[in-house]
Amino acid sequence: MNVPTMAEMMAQGKQPEVLFWVGCAGSFDDRAKKITKAFVKIMQKAKVSFAVLGTEESCSGDPAKRAGNEFLFQMQAMSNIEVMNMYEVKKIVTACPHCFNTINNEYPQLGGDFEVMHHTQFLKSLLDEGRLTIEGGKFKGKRITFHDPCYLGRANNIYEAPRDLIKKLDIELVEMKRCKTNGLCCGAGGAQMFKDAEKGEKEIFVERTEDAIEVTPDIIATGCPFCNTMMTDGVKVKEKESSIQVLDIAEMIANADDL
Amino acid sequence: MQYIPNILFAILLFVGVGFFVKNIQKLIRNIKLGKDIDRTDNRSARWKNMANIALGQSKMVKRPVSGFLHVIVYVGFIIINIEVLEIIIDGLFGTHRVFQNLLGDTFYGFLIGFFEILALLVFVAVTIFWIRRNVIKIKRFWNKEMKGWPKSDGNNILYFEMVLMSLFLIMNATDTHFQQLGIGNVVSQYLAPIFSNFSESILHIIERSAWWIHIAGIFVFLNYLYYSKHLHILLAFPNTFYANLKPKGQFPLNATVTSEVKMMLDPNADPFAAPPEGASEEVPEKFGASDVTDLNWVQLMNAYTCTECGRCTSVCPANQTGKELSPRAIMMKTRDRLEEVGKNIDANGTFKDDNKQLLNNYITPEELWACTSCNACVEECPVNIDPLSIIMDMRQYLVMEQSAAPAELNNMMTNIENNGAPWPYNQMDRLNWKDE
Numbered sequence: 001m002n003v004p005t006m007a008e009m010m011a012q013g014k015q016p017e018v019l020f021w022v023g024c025a026g027s028f029d030d031r032a033k034k035i036t037k038a039f040v041k042i043m044q045k046a047k048v049s050f051a052v053l054g055t056e057e058s059c060s061g062d063p064a065k066r067a068g069n070e071f072l073f074q075m076q077a078m079s080n081i082e083v084m085n086m087y088e089v090k091k092i093v094t095a096c097p098h099c100f101n102t103i104n105n106e107y108p109q110l111g112g113d114f115e116v117m118h119h120t121q122f123l124k125s126l127l128d129e130g131r132l133t134i135e136g137g138k139f140k141g142k143r144i145t146f147h148d149p150c151y152l153g154r155a156n157n158i159y160e161a162p163r164d165l166i167k168k169l170d171i172e173l174v175e176m177k178r179c180k181t182n183g184l185c186c187g188a189g190g191a192q193m194f195k196d197a198e199k200g201e202k203e204i205f206v207e208r209t210e211d212a213i214e215v216t217p218d219i220i221a222t223g224c225p226f227c228n229t230m231m232t233d234g235v236k237v238k239e240k241e242s243s244i245q246v247l248d249i250a251e252m253i254a255n256a257d258d259l
Numbered sequence: 260m261q262y263i264p265n266i267l268f269a270i271l272l273f274v275g276v277g278f279f280v281k282n283i284q285k286l287i288r289n290i291k292l293g294k295d296i297d298r299t300d301n302r303s304a305r306w307k308n309m310a311n312i313a314l315g316q317s318k319m320v321k322r323p324v325s326g327f328l329h330v331i332v333y334v335g336f337i338i339i340n341i342e343v344l345e346i347i348i349d350g351l352f353g354t355h356r357v358f359q360n361l362l363g364d365t366f367y368g369f370l371i372g373f374f375e376i377l378a379l380l381v382f383v384a385v386t387i388f389w390i391r392r393n394v395i396k397i398k399r400f401w402n403k404e405m406k407g408w409p410k411s412d413g414n415n416i417l418y419f420e421m422v423l424m425s426l427f428l429i430m431n432a433t434d435t436h437f438q439q440l441g442i443g444n445v446v447s448q449y450l451a452p453i454f455s456n457f458s459e460s461i462l463h464i465i466e467r468s469a470w471w472i473h474i475a476g477i478f479v480f481l482n483y484l485y486y487s488k489h490l491h492i493l494l495a496f497p498n499t500f501y502a503n504l505k506p507k508g509q510f511p512l513n514a515t516v517t518s519e520v521k522m523m524l525d526p527n528a529d530p531f532a533a534p535p536e537g538a539s540e541e542v543p544e545k546f547g548a549s550d551v552t553d554l555n556w557v558q559l560m561n562a563y564t565c566t567e568c569g570r571c572t573s574v575c576p577a578n579q580t581g582k583e584l585s586p587r588a589i590m591m592k593t594r595d596r597l598e599e600v601g602k603n604i605d606a607n608g609t610f611k612d613d614n615k616q617l618l619n620n621y622i623t624p625e626e627l628w629a630c631t632s633c634n635a636c637v638e639e640c641p642v643n644i645d646p647l648s649i650i651m652d653m654r655q656y657l658v659m660e661q662s663a664a665p666a667e668l669n670n671m672m673t674n675i676e677n678n679g680a681p682w683p684y685n686q687m688d689r690l691n692w693k694d695e
Binding site for chain 2: 001002003005022024026027028029033036037040052054055057058059061063064065066067068069070071072074075076078079082101105106109110150151154155156157181182183184185187188189190191192193194195196197198199200201202203204207208
């Protein structure tokens with residue numbers, strides 16, 4: 001794939017329209033890398049001028065902060081801000097709600113003032129500007145339910161952008177009994193992704209997957225690489241892999257268009 | 260001799276209000292044990308929050324059944340208190356139904372009739388609340404933190420309200436003159452026949468007793484507040500006013516850390532440089548919170564405001580899946596510890612170390628580490644309490660002061676330090692995906 005870095009752009013004297021913040025999951029996790037690539041394909045098709053930081057990108061600091069390590073968080077934040085300010089970054093898009101939340105809300109006080117968008121917001125804006133068209137394609141008529149990532153929904157009150165995109169796919173959007181402000185967490189937030197759950201009766205991701213299975217969807221759509229992992233695991237535990245797919249909205253849009 | 264009731268009433272009023280004021284002062288002192296935090300920005304948004312959420316009950320009605328019942332009790336409580344004003348004037352000056360002459364029969368009748376209907380509605384609503392707690396046994400009222408005092412506290416309040424509403428109606432039903440007038444006895448006229456066999460003097464005694472027990476009951480209830488979860492009827496207002504207005508995902512920046520980090524990242528900084536003239540040499544501030552005095556005053560006010568409804572806990576993903584964490588218990592334990600610290604100060608003048616703290620003695624690390632920081636509890640609270648902020652402050656203490664994170668999280672943090680990702684992948688491989 002042709003994915004320019006900020007350094008390469010700068011060497012050519014160019015400034016991209018937007019910095020694509022890939023995030024750690026998007027860079028290293030095999031499942032999340034597919035989301036990254038799908039999103040890149042859509043941006044390329046929409047002729048968005050973008051670049052990534054590549055090896056100059058480092059963890060946003062979200063898991064450190066939620067785990068209570070303010071020191072490590074601020075180290076990460078300040079070095080990232082320094083890099084991005086050096087490249088005079090103005091606008092950032094990311095497919096990870098955790099990076100989105102941290103860079104958007106917690107970087108400004110440390111000197112990082114950027115316009116930050118979650119990829120669903122960004123894709124919605126491309127759609128509104130007429131730079132992107134979305135057609136149902138292979139998803140036409142499918143039942144789809146959207147799992148609200150906590151750090152997109154409750155944390156930042158973004159509920160409609162992902163739904164607006166899904167609806168464009170000529171599908172049937174079914175809501176789980178707990179959705180939007182009442183959405184149940186997948187269990188990965190607050191650094192839980194990186195540890196075993198405390199002692200209990202059940203895994204949170206199983207509880208959440210049951211919510212989804214209740215509305216008998218063909219696809220569980222997500223907008224977060226961690227939610228994606230958790231819901232995928234949940235579908236496996238409930239032995240529903242043959243009937244239910246877990247997909248990121250970017251993947252759905254890219255697949256619909258056979259990108 | 261004829262002034263004895265007036266004097267008795269004045270004493271009752273003085274003691275009732277005086278004791279209450281004393282407790283409120285203690286409450287304010289305890290809240291001020293918290294660290295300072297500036298929540299005076301954006302006043303218009305704050306007033307709006309208070310108007311919508313506290314006054315307008317907008318978050319209560321998200322659960323329609325309990326929300327609707329609560330609105331009845333709330334409206335009843337506020338409006339019936341107009342009647343208390345009349346009772347106080349009557350009590351002090353020996354008048355009887357002083358507002359009747361002042362407002363005229365028609366309007367007075369309308370008011371009292373309205374109060375009677377409300378009193379009946381409140382009685383019914385409170386009875387349903389009691390049934391929900393004790394007969395239907397709705398799960399959130401039976402979590403383990405609700406054993407003992409919290410359980411009886413919840414019921415006591417309901418009994419108080421049932422008795423007060425009944426006394427108000429009995430007082431009107433046995434007021435022969437009021438019944439004969441036939442104004443405003445919308446509900447009490449149906450109670451009056453119960454007393455029809457009694458002589459006028461007995462009726463008078465019942466009426467007077469109901470009147471006295473009613474007002475005395477109100478003063479007792481007023482003073483019960485401080486010892487109960489019921490403080491929310493007052494604190495819901497400042498609590499919604501001073502609540503966090505920032506996006507829920509934005510956790511506060513610890514500014515003490517910022518200067519240290521800046522120094523670490525500054526290649527020109529001399530780590531051995533002497534501190535500049537005038538710089539304080541005091542011990543650096545403690546990171547995070549291990550006791551109530553490390554929390555800020557809004558968090559402490561949150562603890563006193565919590566009425567233990569348990570909506571937070573009922574939506575908490577950790578609690579629903581059987582983990583130890585209950586956001587309501589976080590608030591209750593914070594209040595219990597704060598009360599303990601307050602009593603310690605009362606007894607010793609200043610706080611005397613009691614070898615206890617909020618962490619471990621009240622809230623365990625197991626509870627803190629079960630949180631997914633999903634903000635469901637914060638979103639759900641009908642009066643904008645923020646249990647998550649306490650959990651995060653305490654995690655910060657565990658990690659930054661005690662290095663007591665679970666081993667897997669220590670690995671994750673080491674990875675971030677070494678290679679800029681929570682997993683052990685090389686930062687140089689960050690762009691490999693594009694060619695895979």
